[in-house]
Amino acid sequence: MSDFETDYLIVGAGAVGLAFADTLLDEDPDCHITIVDKHARPGGHWNDAYPFVALHQPSATYGVNSMELCPDRVDEHGHNAGMFPLAKHAEILSYYSKLMSERMIPSGRVSYHPLTEYLGGDVGEHRIRGILSGDEQTVRVRRKLVDGTYFQTSVPSTHKPTFAIAEGARFAIPGDLPALWKETDNLPDHYIILGAGKTAMDTGVWLIEAGVSPEKIGWVRPRDSWMFNRKLLQPAYHRIEGLIQFQIDLVECAASSKTGDEMLAKLGQRGTMLRLDESVTPKMFHFAVISEGEVEMLRRIETVYRQGRVTRIEPGKMHFGDDAIDVPDNTLFIDCTATAVPFEARENVRPFFEGDTITLQLAQTPFVPYSAALAAFLEANFDTDEEKNALCPPAPLTDSTDTYPYAVMANLMSTAILSNNKKTDQFNAKSRLHPTGPAVARLIEEKDPRLATLSKVGPKIQKLMPEVVRLGMAAKAIHEAS
Template identity: 55%
Template structure:
């Protein structure tokens, strides 16, 4: 006999699991939900992130549907000047604690089990969970479905396993360790950033903004990356034409490009995508968003080491497969090599709705909280897995410019299917997580002239969707081979 019963068991109390739960309890007033997570507080990987982490995009379309972020405003100074401010990591954690304590638990239909391990589910639909600190195993009878909100296996520097050797005497820390440097009697003479992703970029900006001279920073960048220009991801009616111009540009560039790399190159020349070093062709695209101001700061770091991935570190020395590079012996190495989503997970996919299991994956790449909330709506609005999956093609978190058109194609195909459903259309018009839904609904009701940009978008769809399909299928084959 089970210790507990629930309709839905959600594994993971991070952004994805909470976004799903929030919409589920709103759309199905009779269901019960149990959420289990290893962390002691809601928020998933945000609990482990470095202290100066912030959202890469405006918070207007992040989190859960039922609760907006507080204090949304335009930055008046700094590298993000003129754009919507980015919520800090502490603000995000506070937000998710409020979601749990003020939105979900007060329904009386949500049970939260923090600091618990999920041990799987047997043939009788009994799930096993184990408290991390007591070891007293519990069983939960799942009446409807298991919801896997951990598919992304999100990794952060403080929790990932290093893929290189570190010799004795090496001064090394994750990015979060930078906030502890004030406790040292002597500060490092030199800093070496390891990694080419957004965490490494955040670290470079933090160091320079906190007074480290760019010449005292070395940066190991195995690959250059294309980055979304945050200017074109701003929400609201006043930014509609600007944001839609990027979608139109992607379609028009598809008509000119022979492959994903050329597509990204064209968009980069138009300013929709940015790169730090314009003399190097980017080989990576992980959907990171950045401002031109941040790029300008990062370009001040000229000691860039391009020898691939580090295999070992010794005092004053970096070892690579193809050779070695020297750095000052009194260097602090900052490990930013964690991949937010492992490559094998980026390649894998499974049906979102599959019998008694829901596996949350991107439906609009890479907007994961919106995708999770929409999956919850589909679960409540349609009867069969076939109906639900018709609107829920899993989108890939692709790795490179060459494979990016595959993600863009899946997103546009999903949105095209949603546009044919009155039920989904009504939901999107009220969903704060949908980038354009409520804004467009309001402008349509007002008969606003700002809607003229939608006509241009429809023309671009009609003319260039075959081109995007061509590039997308080419990219799909590359993505599945990588």
């Protein structure tokens, strides 16, 4: 016998689960939702993130549909000056707490169970357990289980290093760095960043802005990355010209290239993509977004190790397999090697809608909250799994330069599918999380002259789409074989 009942049991109170719940509240006013999460407060992996983390992209399209994340203004200082704000760690956690306490729970239709783990279930009966109490409960789910944990996001504080750490080696994760002020009598003489992704970049920027001389920083970068230029990805209503340029650049460079590397190199020549070292051809692409100011700052770190992955650290020495490199004494090694989305999650693609289970994935890469909100809209407004899945085939989360054209092709196809359906087209026009929908609707309403330029994008894409598909299908084959 069940302890309580609900219509939808959502596993995960992070960006994915909450974006789904928020939209479902509006689209299905009769449903009841239960949310369980291992963390003590809403926000998912943001609870475990380092304190100086911020969004990579403007906050205008992050969070949930019903509530703005950051004020609609332009930053005047720092490396994001002249662009719209990037929500910081504390702001994001506060946002999700406010969402839960002021919208979801007061609705009377949401039950929230923090510090609770999902144990599994079948045929409508599911089990949960309080992490601290150990008490188990059975939940009867009248409609569907919603899995908001597909991405298995890994952050430094929950990541286990894959290299050995010898006794006496000074080791830290990014979250430890703000507490260095407590060690003024024993500050490191040198810092080495381990990892090549956006966490490592954030760490390098933080160290330099905190006053550490770039000469005292080393950086282990086994491979370099291409990154989106943030100035082109600003909120659509205010900076539609940049988004138009970005979209045209993507299709023109894809259509005129034979490989992903060639496409990204052309995007780099246009300034659409950025890289840290002009002499190195990046092989990694994880959809990171960066400013030109951050790139300029990070290029000041000139000691870069490219020998591969570190296998062991010890006082005064760093190992790469059988090779060892001397490093300054009293070096602090900073582990930034956590993979945001593990490869097993990338490989485990399944339909969004399967009977009594909804698996929240990407409908368009890398728009995580939007994809979850879209899934909720489809759940509430379409009848069959076949209809719903036809409107949101899972988009690929590619990670390399070779496979990125596959994601570009998939996004363009998804856009066409959704715009050709009256219901989903109307949803996109009002969804705060959609990168362009509400802005375009507003421009049309205001008869904005910028629509003339925007109107040229569709015909350009249509003309070049066969060549985009050619490159995208070749990248798809590489992605599926890797």
